[in-house]
Amino acid sequence: MENYDYLVVGSGLFGSTFAYEAAKRGKRIKVIEKRDHIAGNIYTHEVDGIQVHQYGAHIFHTSNKQIWDYIQQFAEFNRYTNSPVANYNGEMFNLPFNMNTFNKLWGVNTPDEALKKIEEQKKKARIVGEPKNLEEQAISLVGTDIYEKLVKGYTEKQWGKKATELPAFIIRRLPVRLTYDNNYFNDLYQGIPIGGYTQIIKKMLDSELIDVETQTDFFENKDQYLSTFPKIIFTGMIDEFFDYRLGELEYRSLKFETDELNMNNYQGNAVINYTDAETPFTRIIEHKHFEFGNGDKNKTIITREYPANWKRGDEPYYPMNDAKNNELYKKYKELANTIPKVLFGGRLGQYRYYDMHQVIHAALTAVSQEFD
Numbered sequence: 001m002e003n004y005d006y007l008v009v010g011s012g013l014f015g016s017t018f019a020y021e022a023a024k025r026g027k028r029i030k031v032i033e034k035r036d037h038i039a040g041n042i043y044t045h046e047v048d049g050i051q052v053h054q055y056g057a058h059i060f061h062t063s064n065k066q067i068w069d070y071i072q073q074f075a076e077f078n079r080y081t082n083s084p085v086a087n088y089n090g091e092m093f094n095l096p097f098n099m100n101t102f103n104k105l106w107g108v109n110t111p112d113e114a115l116k117k118i119e120e121q122k123k124k125a126r127i128v129g130e131p132k133n134l135e136e137q138a139i140s141l142v143g144t145d146i147y148e149k150l151v152k153g154y155t156e157k158q159w160g161k162k163a164t165e166l167p168a169f170i171i172r173r174l175p176v177r178l179t180y181d182n183n184y185f186n187d188l189y190q191g192i193p194i195g196g197y198t199q200i201i202k203k204m205l206d207s208e209l210i211d212v213e214t215q216t217d218f219f220e221n222k223d224q225y226l227s228t229f230p231k232i233i234f235t236g237m238i239d240e241f242f243d244y245r246l247g248e249l250e251y252r253s254l255k256f257e258t259d260e261l262n263m264n265n266y267q268g269n270a271v272i273n274y275t276d277a278e279t280p281f282t283r284i285i286e287h288k289h290f291e292f293g294n295g296d297k298n299k300t301i302i303t304r305e306y307p308a309n310w311k312r313g314d315e316p317y318y319p320m321n322d323a324k325n326n327e328l329y330k331k332y333k334e335l336a337n338t339i340p341k342v343l344f345g346g347r348l349g350q351y352r353y354y355d356m357h358q359v360i361h362a363a364l365t366a367v368s369q370e371f372d
């Protein structure tokens with residue numbers, strides 16, 4: 001098919017939502033994707049009848065009814081509730097911090113007793129004035145016990161820096177929930193698509209007006225793409241698009257180590273966070289629990305997630321939205337505004353820590369700016 005209206009770079013949720021909506025409006029679209037599969041970081045695939053979240057645990061959650069209805073067009077969702085558990089040197093605690101956590105930590109039974117304990121600890125730590133770093137900030141919010149056992153090691157691994165060297169603003173709030181409720185998210189709607197996420201993207205891209213080419217990197221033919229397509233939706237890294245000419249934006253990367261085990265149930269929960277400093281990974285995911293144990297009863301698939309520094313060529317999983325990087329991003333955005341034929345979208349194109357519902361929202365906003 002020739003005479004495309006759009007080139008979409010990246011088959012993740014942003015690019016695919018845009019392509020789907022553009023095709024609905026009769027436009028012709030070519031999607032290129034540098035990986036050997038579609039769906040970006042929400043990609044799931046089946047092993048032993050289990051949906052494996054290849055790029056980390058993905059739980060869909062939103063309070064926006066429109067977005068919730070939108071995503072249901074493409075898959076049926078289960079009633080999964082994110083209730084991660086923390087393992088601190090073998091002691092298990094419920095997350096987010098709630099009455100179950102406080103009961104295990106201190107033996108307290110009521111919200112009043114828990115609040116008293118937190119206040120006592122905050123006072124004892126004597127943080128005077130504005131917290132100077134992440135450690136002081138966290139202690140001033142939740143006291144020393146929660147900080148030491150559930151925040152410190154995990155955060156230091158996540159960022160690759162000591163908590164005393166990290167800026168306070170990384171943690172604006174640490175939600176303390178004074179009920180016996182292990183539901184991590186406050187959103188009205190959450191769940192996991194039965195049969196995985198890839199089907200969603202497959203359905204979005206399933207149109208006679210959309211051609212998809214995997215294992216195709218935009219940068220191998222950048223000039224040609226720029227000259228032949230009337231409009232480009234770019235969901236890769238905005239600094240890479242401009243050949244890093246204003247400097248590199250910072251990202252965090254991850255390494256995933258996946259094992260197939262000959263047992264039915266390894267850890268009894270989909271997500272267990274390892275909050276001590278010594279364990280090198282931050283969490284273990286046991287994929288079958290995202291779908292309530294579906295799959296082979298004699299097998300289970302687990303993935304250990306290791307945070308990693310990012311350098312060119314690594315996967316840029318998380319933008320590092322601190323003041324310095326946001327400032328640099330603004331400059332790239334100004335540069336992007338000078339080439340209106342390219343629209344930058346998604347986590348990497350907009351350098352924003354978007355969750356899935358926010359990416360859909362951002363893509364639908366781009367669609368209405370383009371077509372309405």
Ligand code: FDA
Nearest residue numbers: 010012013014034040041056058059218236346347355356
């Ligand atoms: P995404 O990165 O998915 O897609 C971009 C695509 O562009 C990729 O496929 C990439 O290969 C391709 N590409 C890049 N450069 C290219 C080039 N030069 N040429 C061709 N192709 C190129 N959200 C949530 O709501 N709940 C959750 O539980 C989680 N959990 C979670 C865990 C982990 C570990 C991560 C990293 C992220 C999450 N998320 C999440 C966030 C979620 O993954 C995210 O919101 C969406 O996948 C972002 O979709 P995008 O399309 O923006 O990017």
